[in-house]
Amino acid sequence: MAVAIGHNGGLTWHCKWCPTEETTAMSTNNTSVAKFLPRLGLLAAALGDGTVQVWSIPQAHTLPPRSSMYVATPAPVAFLSSRHLNGSMPNRVDWLPDRPHDLLLIGCWDGTVAIAKLDSTSSECVGTDVAMIEAAASPGSIINTTRATRPVGLHLLCHFPAETQPLRAVKWLPAGAGSSSIDYANRFMFLTVGHEATIRVWDSRDQFSPLFYHQLTTASVLDAAFTTDPLGIMMAVEDATLRGLLLDSDVVNEQLTPGSKPPVMFVWRSKNTGAILTVATHPKGKHVAYAGEDGVVGLGRVVMSWHSRKRTDHVPLSAMKAEGGPAGVLRVVTQQELEQDDNGGVYSKQNVRDRAEALRLGGGVIPDAAQIVHKVAWGPVGSDGAAWLAVGGASGILRCQIVKDPVN
Numbered sequence: 001m002a003v004a005i006g007h008n009g010g011l012t013w014h015c016k017w018c019p020t021e022e023t024t025a026m027s028t029n030n031t032s033v034a035k036f037l038p039r040l041g042l043l044a045a046a047l048g049d050g051t052v053q054v055w056s057i058p059q060a061h062t063l064p065p066r067s068s069m070y071v072a073t074p075a076p077v078a079f080l081s082s083r084h085l086n087g088s089m090p091n092r093v094d095w096l097p098d099r100p101h102d103l104l105l106i107g108c109w110d111g112t113v114a115i116a117k118l119d120s121t122s123s124e125c126v127g128t129d130v131a132m133i134e135a136a137a138s139p140g141s142i143i144n145t146t147r148a149t150r151p152v153g154l155h156l157l158c159h160f161p162a163e164t165q166p167l168r169a170v171k172w173l174p175a176g177a178g179s180s181s182i183d184y185a186n187r188f189m190f191l192t193v194g195h196e197a198t199i200r201v202w203d204s205r206d207q208f209s210p211l212f213y214h215q216l217t218t219a220s221v222l223d224a225a226f227t228t229d230p231l232g233i234m235m236a237v238e239d240a241t242l243r244g245l246l247l248d249s250d251v252v253n254e255q256l257t258p259g260s261k262p263p264v265m266f267v268w269r270s271k272n273t274g275a276i277l278t279v280a281t282h283p284k285g286k287h288v289a290y291a292g293e294d295g296v297v298g299l300g301r302v303v304m305s306w307h308s309r310k311r312t313d314h315v316p317l318s319a320m321k322a323e324g325g326p327a328g329v330l331r332v333v334t335q336q337e338l339e340q341d342d343n344g345g346v347y348s349k350q351n352v353r354d355r356a357e358a359l360r361l362g363g364g365v366i367p368d369a370a371q372i373v374h375k376v377a378w379g380p381v382g383s384d385g386a387a388w389l390a391v392g393g394a395s396g397i398l399r400c401q402i403v404k405d406p407v408n
Helices: 021-027 130-136 249-255 335-341 352-361
Strands: 003-005 012-017 039-047 051-058 070-072 078-081 090-095 103-108 112-118 154-161 167-172 189-194 198-203 212-215 221-228 231-237 241-246 265-269 276-281 287-292 296-301 315-323 329-333 373-381 387-393 398-403
Touching: 003 051, 039 090, 051 090, 051 103, 078 154, 090 167, 103 167, 103 189, 112 167, 189 221, 231 276, 231 287, 241 276, 276 373, 287 373, 287 387, 296 373, 315 335, 315 387, 315 398
Parallel strands: 003 070, 012 090, 167 221, 221 276
Antiparallel strands: 012 039, 039 051, 051 078, 090 103, 103 112, 112 154, 167 189, 189 198, 198 212, 221 231, 231 241, 241 265, 276 287, 287 296, 296 315, 315 329, 373 387, 387 398
């Protein structure tokens, strides 16, 4: 690790890189371009003190040489606080994936959602100068964002209730998904989902009613992501299921049979007993990675077909396994070991109750809490078709692995 970012906002609920040329060049190892860029990129974060802050993160080679990791505390180039949102506490952020990446979608614990526009002057290379970073590192120079009377660098466009319970995912429609639309729908459409277990797709130009909504079950939805091939939504659900919602009307009509309901919802049941906590769509939109309380990271192709025989098996990528009891250690479990054990990540028709009973009768044990994976995230696809997959969990360990272009 080259640079750590320090701030005075308490814990970090969520953070997201702005999908600009800087982050793309760095993530794809395009060093010929990256070394001439003034910064790593813009990073937005929802913090525990109720603020949303945007930082311009410097490149490591622009910082003074250090023998150990450099901890920078740059002043935010843009921010807003819960005071500007009528007391709503942000917990999720998402940048507009389409150019010019100037809109920030903000989800809150009270079920409200906000959209803020980034001031063009804030996205310039502010704070990348070494002298400015070192000045910002002094305690007296850190901006007290919680007491600010107005947002800085972010213009609040709207703030409205999306559901009555906390939101767990807010995502813009992927770039290109609505490019054929005359009104560039991908610049206005986004999803919200949370503890209410109702998936909603919104148009930011109409804040009074969603374009589409679908009630799932009583189980909370803990994460969600758009897919583009086919167009749909994949959801990580508390009841140990991975659910897919098909939005492509052409694919729905192809599977429609006389006298039957439109096939729009598909369910994959996990072989473990824990909740699925996170799901992320591969940059090409055809595969998803997911993980949860068992600590196994799974990868599967998005096949939303009414005929289960057309579905392909999901494969486990990696896992952390606790060994040696409470004072033991965490061991990295390889993909080969997981495939041999046929454990984790591969979904079957066995429901959660039957799996729990099988564990009890077979002497199985509940996975250690240190194995829990809270978040998986993809990097951009490189020139060779591979992409980085980052995995973070309860152990505090961040694991990164390169996943080759899945073709099956």
